[in-house]
Amino acid sequence: MTGLDTAREGGATSNTITGGIFFHAVVQGRDISVQLPPAITPALSGLPAPASAFTGRDQQVERLLADLAPATGGAGTGGRRTVLVSAVSGLAGIGKTELAVQTATRALGEPGWFPGGVLFVDLFGYDPGRSLSPERALEGLLRALAVPGEHIPDGLEDRQRLYRSVLAAYAREGRRILVIVDNASTAGQAGPLLPTDGATAALVTSRHTLDGLDARLHDLDTLDTAASLAVLDRALRHARGDDDTRFTDEAEAATVIAGLCAGLPLALRIASAVLAASPGRPASDLAAALQAEHGRLDKLARPDRAVRAAFDLSYEHLTPGQARLFRLLPLNPGPDLATESAAHLADTGPDRAAELLQQLADAHLIEPGSSWGRWRMHDLVRLYADERGRTHAVPDRRDGARARLFTHYQDSARAADAHLDTLPGPRPRGFPDRAAALHWLDAEHPNLTATAIAAPALGHPSTTVSLAFSLARFLGLRRSFVDAITLATSALAICRGLGDRHGEGQALNNLGNALGEVRRFEEAIEIHTRATAVYHQLGDRHRESRALNNLGNALGEARRFEEAIRAHTDAATVFRELGDRHGEGQALNNLGVTLQQVRRFEEAVHAHTHAGAIYRDLGDRHLEGTALLNLGGALVQVQRFEEAVDTQTRAAGVCREFGDRHLEGTALNNLGSALQRVRRFEEAIDAHTQAITIYRELDSRHGEGQALGNLGAALMLVGRFEEAVTAHTRAATVFRELGDRHSEGKERSKLGIALRQVRRFGEAISAHAGAATLFRELGDRHAEETALEAWAVTHNERWLRQG
Template sequence: MSDQDTELAEPGPVSNRITGGVFTGPVIQGRNVQVILPAEVTPAMTGMPAPAAVFTGRDDQVETLLKALAPGAESGAVLVSAVAGMAGIGKTELVLQTAYRALRATIWLPGGVLFVDLFGYDPDRRLTAADALLGWLQAIGIPGEQIPTAEQDRSRLWRSVLTAYVQQGRRLLLVIDNAADTAQVAPLLPADPSIPVLVTSRHTLDIDARQHNLGVLGTGAAIRLITEVVALRRGDASRLREPDQQQAMTELGGLCAGLPLALRIVAALLADRPQPASLAALLRDARHRLGRLARRETSGEIAVRAAFDLSYRHLTRGQARLFRLLPVNPGPDISTTAAARLADLPSGEAIVLLQDLHRAHLIEEPATDRWRMHDLILLYANSQPPKARDEADIGRRRLFTYYQDTAAAANTHLNPITTTDIANFATRDHALAWLDSEHTNLIAVCTTAPQHRLPESSIDLALTLGRFLELRRYFGDWITISNIAIEIYQQIGMESAKGTALINLGNALRGVHQLEKAIAAHTEAVDIFQQLGNRHYEGDALNSLGATLTVARQFQRAIPAHTKAVAIYRQLGDRYGESRALNNLGSALQQGRQFDKAVTAHTQAVAICRQLGHPHGESRALNNLGLALREVRQFDKAVAAHTQAVDIYRQLGDRHGEGRALDHLGSALAGAGQFKKALTAHTEAVDIFQQLGDRHYESHALTNSGATLDEARQFQEAISAHSRALAIYRQLGDRHSEGTALINLGNALRQVRQFDKALTTHTQAVAVYRQLGDHHGEGRALNNLGATLADASQSEKAIIAHIQAADIFHHLSDRHGEGQALGNLGLALVEVRRYEEARDHWGRAARAFADSGDVASVSSICRLLAELPPMTDDG
């Protein structure tokens, strides 16, 4: 290549000329530097390590980085790409793969690649920018004795040389690896905007660069990495691909938490001994996992802990203290406020330290103002010895106290009988938002507090969180923490508190339809309070027992339980307790088809709450009153009751209550034949629950909307609503509600004569309830299946389904359900001209309806009987 003169067009009177690669100190001080490169300079490949033969899961990132290397990419783009991430995440490997791919596949870099490892986190090998510049200048042919001593002078010379390279058609790529801070990198960056640069660091550096934060590998990529490395080392990895090894391979990927360094160590260990299950068992113990994620290679030991050590040593005292304390939080992430309480720091100081750790990629920010650690870094932080005695224990107590106090403040916005805490939370929505964000942490505190000798944290939160967990339908969590509280109370002999925890446990079990266990828990609570002579809590336990018995459709037991609770509260002068018991009594009476009595009970509950000035209780009682009024077909009064409930909830700012009341209002309006207004109310309810993120009540509102559309004979729209509700229930894993949605959808499909789909849907509903052991649901599903079979002219199958349904309801002592099944059975028998059997079953149906107090249904059966052909002489 011939010599070329390159003029750097900087203004000024001084011009210096450099030829043949000979440079002197005084030259560097000139304003204009003219560089003449040596006659022969080979492409710059000095010092770049070879890329790994196995590389998976990063193709998208490579493509992104490659685009920034293309000539012309500098137009309006930043050509410096900074790849940041935690130790062992694969930053160096990513840029090496990108650099080699660019060299092999393109002609973008005729000057080659210059690589430098700055060892920014290794105090023994760390390079200064001046050291790096010296190495690079020598690498491109500048004699060492002619290279300036001062860093600034080396940087100016370096930029002049790079510009000369570009102008002579020798564009190259700079790879700057393992930079710890901006000071190490800034002097190495070119002035010429056409020269691309790849920088890696464990920190997010303050340089003019496009940032690329590297995350962990997904499960599939992690398993491929392990398998392919083993295949390369052993020549065969078929053992790892066998089906019986997949569970262990998946577990290994999880134990490494997707960290490439850990995955490569695991692969090396498997190459020595390909026993995934044994290795997984070895790594399963969190106490020793980091120590076992190490392997001796010819180049030295490769270990995850050693990589983390270098990052930890880079921290200031304050950063290191917070880093050690963060694992004290038992949940998956922590808020800035909670971290400040944990470390006993002002919020402003805490956020600075958290941001420092985030820039160092020792913590992640999964959401605004929330922080978490990678699993292996969490283990590493947990293993660091404290600098002060009881550092973790004292921090844990501060943190748990913060969670307890704040949860109690939030609960005041959910509990209608407490004074609302506005110091912590201005509104109910703010309180719910905090509870939602801290839900997992709060449950983790409950479950871990006893092992840290802080049982009071479990007890307090178990009692505080019940209303929130019920509202959000986190019944599994509620069961867990209630059992923990019961065990603690049992150990310390606090029978009264144990009884309260049993009430909570029963309520939670009711939410997941474990009704026998729920009834047992509530019954035990009643017995405890009776033995203690605690009448008030006895009333609470009876009220909860009655509610569970109502769900179990044991109305003959539920009604007396609520009636006794009402009497207790009246004797005690507890008017609000009386209103709650009346409200529940009304619901039991309504579902037991004693509608007039139900209306009376709910009306009394409304009156008491109004006298007490208790709007939450009033609105709840109004909603239940409206439901009872609908059953006696007093739709105008039902609409008025639900409308009042909507108004109260709106005045209270209770969006959730407003949504429920609107949904009930829609059903009452549909009963009154005002379908347009009804659908508007249902739609408003759906919108509210969507905004609140409450999927369960959203699907409930969709179900009621579908029912209204059925009544309005808008069957296609009804099918759509029921299908949406079904999809949500399945996503939520709510099998009982899924069964109801299947029945509703099947009935809508039946109306448009899509019998095959309807039969499939009803058959699925039967299967769901059988799997759940819900006999009442099974009876309902069989009854609807039978009706659909009859419409599809499959009368014999319909008869079998209705007989099965009638038998189930008979054994459950559900006379009304039995009457419905027997009535449908009679219709199916008539279709096959089995009139005498139909007459017999309709007679039984009439008696069942009479026993349940359903006079209208008795009349309907009598009309059917009258239309039958007369009995024959031998009949």
């Protein structure tokens, strides 16, 4: 049975599940085992769309495809060997990314080549402000592979080992994945992202020849004149239709333009876009303009000048309003920008901002982002725009633009966070409902975290503190605990530096909650203890009690139950004295979970019942659901089985109503256990099976292990012993891979009983012996003795049957 307790601090809600540890995809150790979800959607949608004006690269595409094709035949048979890593290098704007995208699109269309899809990551290797470290890139790739944030380790080695193990697991299951590592600056940046399983393939692009990757190297050169002319003509026709034949009508001018662009695809596309933006402009006029810029265009073939000349030409055709917004866009620290955010930068209305952004996109100076209404800049364009912006800092009122953007992020994040509060009441303007607030937070998550991290160095430390506090609840809901730890740590340092003791206490509480979620319980205990001390020194009994309640959660997870009970009891008492009924309900709910751990079930029933009544009176339906879930577990222990069935059914309904799939799975799993007690075995089997399905969808491996174990018990009760053996075997495997030795021992004991029923006595004896060994190492004498008794019974039964 599992329980859920909740604590709130500074607008953030922390949920901690006890009586079971809910992992998802993996757990790490020296040796890693990975169980994959039955189906995921890899980051295929992250692959940029292939360009229509792609030409002159047929040979390069075919060579890369030959590298990527699956191996044929075996060693010594003369079959084709797969090249596992291919590295494409060339100067800026040469079309490395486009070549990789076009090749990947072709490869994904080949049956059986990459059934697992493609992972695409842009390392922004040449942009100092956005360059991704291998650690950060691995975090994003692991999330794309369905590994939840709380199970992504901190260190490079651990992340690298986990990432490669997950890729290998997909390959073993026939879901080979193509990895594209774009825009790497060094072998050290790209190397940790490359697979090593001998099956998964990778494409790397860089402006440098990365000969330290043990890769098949492909040097990409400029396009010849024929291909350059084809790019110009195709891009123009794509923009204006097949009737626009200006480049073919003025072949000499087109040849001049192609020569001045020096065969650089990015420069060619921008030149074509300039002509497309002016339907009446002859190609010869564009050629003359390029000739007039002779001082710069002479350097077009130089790697550090090639794109600048094309950008200069495009930039000089911008209107003052377009140019100003273009120069301001790099002030956003994140990867892309919403139209609304751009409006705040430019200090204009959303409609005018959308018009300017579309015009910049038409000029190929920006491009559509991850969804409609979002925009991003190529890293070279971003650097160019930032240089221009610095030279126009005073007339553009650059500092004011940044302040407006940061204020917009702070105000919107604060309003969105208010909509995540489950207590009824008025909400600030900005979002119509909770769903809209969550949608905005999901879209802006990368920008908000990047802004919070960058703000102190830009002279806006208060932005970091504000965002860290406003995002705490969202990051917990989305289980982005690495970001939560980073932001809370930054806010803590800033508040200390400013002497803001209240802010320090809130940052400590948020940090402790995040550490607890990633199972760093001893650190969480230390952090919450410090938060409690800060508020005690300030004489703030209310916040001190919140910190104490959170401390109790961490103590309970560390199995320091008596200390946890004292902490929750003291917190509940103070909340009651202060008239904070919501806080009292949280403390009582947490207290009940801990009381169940020490088998004080009647007291737990009372605590959960009282907490549920408080939540119901206050109209907090979501937390009422958690109280019902925990109450149902306690009711089973005091043999009030019919009440437990009703309570868990209601809890599942509330969780479903709020879209909380994880807790719905927990409620269904607990419901199945209660149904077993009233001999409604088929319903119990159905409930456990539904829970397993939910846990697999969410990749919650620990939840799946618990549900499998409960399913096995239900199957035993209806005599489906072989199926029970399968369920308990899988459960034991899950817990072993997760490192939950106590749960593994319990499942081994149950497995032994199931094996005895099908007269597989040798395996049963081994299962009981293994369980006894685990319990002995864990110091659980009662469980060890029970396992040994089962071992003896099985041993005697085998002896009698053989005798």
